[in-house]
Amino acid sequence: MGGKIRLSVNFTAGECVCLESLFAYNTRMKITGNIAKLKTTLETPVKYQLPIADQLIDLNPFIGKTVRLQYDGVINCVSCGRKTKKSFQQGYCYPCFQSLPECDSCIIKPELCHYHEGTCRDSAWGEQHCFQDHVVYLSKTSGVKVGITRQPNVPSRWIDQGAIQALPIFRVKDRLTSGKVEMIFKQHVADKTAWQRMLKGETSDADLLAERDRLHAECQSELSDIEKELGDGAIQFLANDQVIDIEYPVITYPEKVKSFNFDKTPVVEGELQGIKGQYLILDSGVLNIRKFSGYLISFEG
C-alpha cells in the first residue's frame, strides 16, 4: 500500500482521540486549533493529553515518533477568546491580565491575599477558590521545594513542575494561611529548583519524610504562633501521608536543554523523546506547552 491515506474523522468536543488505529495504517494526523496547558493524569507513567480545538490528543503514543507543531501567528486569550498580539501570564490578553482575580499577584504570592481589605478583584471568585482547603507540600525535582496548592489541584500541580516525588505536609483552611506556612518553611529550605536540570533528569537524593520531620521540628514555634492567631484546626499536620512517586514517559533525557519559543521559531519539529512537567522533550529541543496557552497551533504527528 503506497502513498498517503486520507482519513476523515469527526470528533465531538472533549472526546479523547485514540490514535492507535490510525498508526496501524502508518498515516499522520493534523489538527489545528488553540492549545492549552497539557492535561495530566497520574498513572505510571503520567498520561499526557494536549487540549487543542476542543479535543484532547493522547500524546504518549507519539513518543519515539516525529511530531510537528506550527504556530500560525494568532493568539486568543484563554479567558475571553479575543485576539491578542502578546500573551500575558501564560495565555491572557492584557485587559484580562489586569482585571481577573486569577492573574492577581496574590495568586503567585498567597501570603499577599488582600481579600480582608475588601480589594479582592472578584470576591465571589476568591471565596470559591481561595477560601477552601489548601495543601502545603514538599516536592522533589532536581532539588526540594516547598509549595502550596488547592486540594483539587493535587497531584497535577506536582506533575506540572516535573516533580518525581511529592509529600503533602499540612492541610490548611485557606490560601492566605497556606502562604503564611509556606513563608515560614521557605526560610528553612534551600528551594533550589532549575527547570533545565529537571528536564535533564537530574534528581536529588533527599528523603522527603526526613525533610518534613526536620522542618516540622524547626518551625514548631512559628507554626504555633499561627495557630494561636487563627485558632485550632487552622493547620492540620498530615503525619500519616506517604511520599507519592511520579514517573514520566521519557525515553531519553537531553544532555543540553535548548528551549523553543514560537514567537521566534514558528515551526517546532522533531522526534518526541518524552514529556515531563509541561514540556515536550524533542530530539531538537524542548517546548513549554503551558507558556503558549492560547496560541493557534497546527499539530501534526
Ligand SMILES: [Zn+2]
Ligand atoms: Zn482576555
